[in-house]
Amino acid sequence: MGEIHPMVEMADLSFSYPGQEVLSAINFTVYSGDFVAIIGPNGGGKTTLVKLIVGLLKPSGGMLRVNGKTPGRGGAVIGYVPQQIKHNDNFPASALDVVLMGRHSPDKRWAFFRGGDDRTAALQALEKMGMEKYAERKITDLSGGQRQRVLIARALVTEPDLLVLDEPTASIDTKGQAVFFNLLKTLNKDLTILVVSHDLLVVSSYAKSIACVNKRLHYHDIVGSTTDLMNAFYACSVEEVCPVETVVRGLNKNTFLDLPRHD
Amino acid sequence: MIEILQFEFMRNALYAGFLTSIICGIIGTLIVVNRLVFLAGGIAHSAYGGIGMAFFFGLPYMVGAIGFSFVVAMIMAGVSLKAKERADTIVGVLWAVGMASGILLLDLTPGYNVDLMSYLFGSILSVPRSDLITMAAIGVVILFLVSYFFRDLLAMSYDEEFAQIRGMPVKRLYYMLIGMVAVTVVMVVQVVGLILVIALLTIPPSISEKYTKSLAKMMLSSCFLGMVFTTGGLWLSYRYDMTSGAAIIFLASVVFFLSLFLDRVILLFKKNIVL
Numbered sequence: 001m002g003e004i005h006p007m008v009e010m011a012d013l014s015f016s017y018p019g020q021e022v023l024s025a026i027n028f029t030v031y032s033g034d035f036v037a038i039i040g041p042n043g044g045g046k047t048t049l050v051k052l053i054v055g056l057l058k059p060s061g062g063m064l065r066v067n068g069k070t071p072g073r074g075g076a077v078i079g080y081v082p083q084q085i086k087h088n089d090n091f092p093a094s095a096l097d098v099v100l101m102g103r104h105s106p107d108k109r110w111a112f113f114r115g116g117d118d119r120t121a122a123l124q125a126l127e128k129m130g131m132e133k134y135a136e137r138k139i140t141d142l143s144g145g146q147r148q149r150v151l152i153a154r155a156l157v158t159e160p161d162l163l164v165l166d167e168p169t170a171s172i173d174t175k176g177q178a179v180f181f182n183l184l185k186t187l188n189k190d191l192t193i194l195v196v197s198h199d200l201l202v203v204s205s206y207a208k209s210i211a212c213v214n215k216r217l218h219y220h221d222i223v224g225s226t227t228d229l230m231n232a233f234y235a236c237s238v239e240e241v242c243p244v245e246t247v248v249r250g251l252n253k254n255t256f257l258d259l260p261r262h263d
Numbered sequence: 264m265i266e267i268l269q270f271e272f273m274r275n276a277l278y279a280g281f282l283t284s285i286i287c288g289i290i291g292t293l294i295v296v297n298r299l300v301f302l303a304g305g306i307a308h309s310a311y312g313g314i315g316m317a318f319f320f321g322l323p324y325m326v327g328a329i330g331f332s333f334v335v336a337m338i339m340a341g342v343s344l345k346a347k348e349r350a351d352t353i354v355g356v357l358w359a360v361g362m363a364s365g366i367l368l369l370d371l372t373p374g375y376n377v378d379l380m381s382y383l384f385g386s387i388l389s390v391p392r393s394d395l396i397t398m399a400a401i402g403v404v405i406l407f408l409v410s411y412f413f414r415d416l417l418a419m420s421y422d423e424e425f426a427q428i429r430g431m432p433v434k435r436l437y438y439m440l441i442g443m444v445a446v447t448v449v450m451v452v453q454v455v456g457l458i459l460v461i462a463l464l465t466i467p468p469s470i471s472e473k474y475t476k477s478l479a480k481m482m483l484s485s486c487f488l489g490m491v492f493t494t495g496g497l498w499l500s501y502r503y504d505m506t507s508g509a510a511i512i513f514l515a516s517v518v519f520f521l522s523l524f525l526d527r528v529i530l531l532f533k534k535n536i537v538l
Binding site for chain 2: 003055056082088092093094101103106136153154158
């Protein structure tokens with residue numbers, strides 16, 4: 001992956017909808033090769049933060065750079081895996097068609113017949129996700145977890161520098177989630193990964209660092225020990241109302257309540 | 264059966280049915296996949312305002328209707344992009360306002376009054392040759408635009424946000440799509456009527472959607488089904504002396520409900536095998 005450099009930089013970043021501030025004073029840098037889990041309560045601005053990074057929303061204030069450039073200006077290729085896609089139950093596309101969407105770009109319009117290399121790349125991406133035997137299946141006939149893998153294949157086929165996933169395991173069962181995060185861990189060898197999740201305990205065993213978003217952002221490097229991890233979670237929950245608090249307290253009141261307070 | 268083809272009006276009706284089926288098969292597929300049926304209905308009904316305007320100001324029908332519908336369509340597109348959750352309300356209001364203003368404008372037009380009813384079911388049996396040529400020309404333009412932007416439209420229909428991140432001009436594509444819907448609807452309304460347009464825009468694609476695995480195949484299958492419905496409906500109307508537009512729609516809806524029933528049977532059959 002080359003030398004470590006800042007992949008996403010935010011300085012005093014803020015975003016608000018009319019009459020409602022969603023994110024404020026966010027200072028956060030994601031370095032290349034990192035595997036960041038973004039956690040936080042519902043409505044805390046996780047998805048908004050992700051949409052800012054991929055360029056679907058424009059910041060209201062502050063600085064945001066992806067690989068040194070404004071999002072959407074060609075700084076880095078971002079592979080985006082959305083939370084879920086609200087399409088018809090019968091959308092007419094095979095899994096392969098969906099992955100091929102990742103190979104299309106506006107300057108390829110005149111090429112009426114697609115080159116074989118696009119197809120090869122798409123099939124390879126599906127293979128990487130263990131989905132090659134479903135290539136010709138209708139996308140809507142696949143299960144939630146299988147569809148999620150196809151969407152990741154679609155993101156991978158764009159040859160991204162940064163993979164951004166918004167709640168990717170919402171439709172996968174617990175066993176499937178472990179497999180899924182192991183897969184992300186493998187992908188992390190060549191890719192910077194940013195994943196939004198509300199499932200703290202699953203995320204904690206795979207992510208290298210954690211950002212807690214609840215209007216503000218707290219960043220924690222996971223050094224390795226469980227105590228450090230819980231510390232991060234706990235600290236995050238002291239200042240904001242984070243779901244972490246309930247999880248941690250629910251797990252073991254006595255151990256965690258006397259942890260040192262986060263600045 | 265063949266002898267009815269010796270009448271020029273019958274041949275023209277068949278050609279009109281074919282052209283309508285092709286245009287509606289392509290645009291209807293995009294409408295169904297993007298869930299724009301209500302919006303398309305709104306555009307079709309607001310075309311009445313355009314018809315009224317054309318008569319009131321003494322403009323040619325096409326100029327008035329296409330101009331008016333196009334403007335209304337762009338307003339609807341803008342609203343549905345900016346305030347998605349209010350879009351259905353706005354479309355409903357414009358739908359009603361369009362029709363009412365059309366009728367009021369016709370009331371205010373002195374002298375000769377048009378029968379607005381004829382725009383509801385149209386008159387596929389009295390399509391002049393000149394209309395066929397206009398329809399063919401519009402069909403060619405739509406075919407070109409849709410094939411040129413095919414993959415953009417596919418990606419946008421499946422996942423608008425992903426398409427936008429990949430640098431596709433999602434908003435412009437959306438306006439283009441709605442614009443094509445407006446032109447299609449107005450063009451075809453004059454020939455086969457408002458109700459038939461909506462039927463041909465929605466019924467063949469929604470049947471095809473279940474049995475096809477790609478957008479292109481869905482379009483092809485919709486065009487084919489449309490042709491079967493228009494030809495079959497024309498034959499029914501000739502054989503049993505019924506209103507042609509209504510016969511076409513009735514045939515299409517019978518097939519639609521049959522396909523729903525068939526799905527149920529297949530589902531039950533599959534369950535039994537599993538058990």
